[in-house]
Amino acid sequence: MNASDSWAPLVITPQSAGVEASSAGLLEVVSDTETVDGQLVKEKALIFRGFGVTEEELEAVMDELLPNRLAYVHGNSPRTKVGKNVYTSTEYPQEFTISMHNEMSYAHQWPARLLFFCQKAAETGGATPVTDSALWLESLDPEVREAFRGGVCYQQNLHDGYGLGKSWQDTFETDDRAEVEAFLENTGAAWEWRPDGSLRVRQVRPATAVHPVTGTEVWFNQSDQWHPAGLGDDTAAALAQILPADELPQSVTFADGTPIPDAYVIQVRDRGLEAAQDCDWRTGDLMLIDNMLVSHGRRPFTGARRVLVAMSD
Incomplete structure (x- = not known):
């Protein structure tokens, strides 16, 4: 049995919950916050399916599941803000896979919960894979786990409007530099404004984390997404021709500044995907995940696909 066989999200339907198949039925389920909180810690991810929720009805559901919705400040992936701290899922070309990651695990603070809502399912593909982050850690070779024990150093080069x-x-x-500096002062990051108006940010973060409720140690970093090797040979080669490593939009080393071997990054990326369970979206589905216990990604797709995401502490 492989790692992905030993865990899967809990699917909650109107039938299993004993409520009507409507947004009102879902509100009846999620308003029992104590039960939902307990289920989320135990199951790590909950899929609400068959309730027929529309985007117009989403706000009330989010108010129950995400009482303190967070802005995507210091987020590194391209998104569009579509409501009150509601965003499109990562806007990355649909023919590519987005590898597994825990949202903003590179930052000094990260959301505790993510809620995904499928407004429109893709014609084909487009699943959101989810991986038990403890199983991901266990799946890595001892040599790799030991190498990451000292943590990683992330670097961002954020341009001034063009680049x-x-x-x-x-x-x-x-667009206020003072607001940016005030934010960064509380993060433990080092930063500098560069002559071209861009901003360079560096921060050292641990490679694993311990869940505050379960005490479980989980893989909790985005080294494979920040490392050129994680993008594939062709993309990495193309980037190397355009920019030196220190000038890439984002890059990562071990905490002491030594390079992370390509083979380690590829193992991390591939084993996270191998351990994943796919949430094959149906229009109207929602998925709530514990952002420490579960990582997520995206499968390639065809046709139109619109998945919204919100997060909370």
Whole structure:
């Protein structure tokens, strides 16, 4: 039995919950916050299916499941804000896989919960894979786990409006440098404004984390997404021709500044995906995940697909 066979999200339907198949029925389920909180810790991810929720009805559900919705400040992936701290899922070309990650695990603070809502399912593909982050850690070779024990150092080069990657204005949802500096002062990061108006941010973070409720140690970093090797040989080669490693929009080393071997990064990326269970979206589905206990990604797809995401502490 492989790792992905030993865990899967809990699917909750109107039939299993004993309520009507409507947004009112779902509200009846999620308003029992004590039960939902307990289920989420135990099951790590909950899929609400068959309730027929529309985008117009989403706000009331989010108020129950995410009472303190967070802005995506210091987020590194491209998204569009579509409501009160509600965003599109990562806007990455649909023909590519997005590898497994815990949202904002590179940051000094990260959301505790994520809620995904499928407004429109893809024609084909487009699943959101989810992986038990403890199983991901266990799946790595001892040599790799030991190498990451000292943590990692992330670097962002955020342009001033034109260039590769995200601008500092989009990243911090402001065009006020003072607001950016005030935010960064509380993060333990080192930063510098560069002559071209761009912002360089460096921060050292642990590679694993311990869940505050369960005490479980989990793989909790985005080294494979910040490392060129995690993007594939062709993309990495193309980036190397355009920019030196120190000038890439984002990059990562071990905490002491030594390079992370390509083979380690590829093992991390591939084993996270191998351990994943796919949430094959149906329009109207919602999925609530514990962002420490579960990582997520995205499978390639065809046709139109619209999945929204919100997060809370």
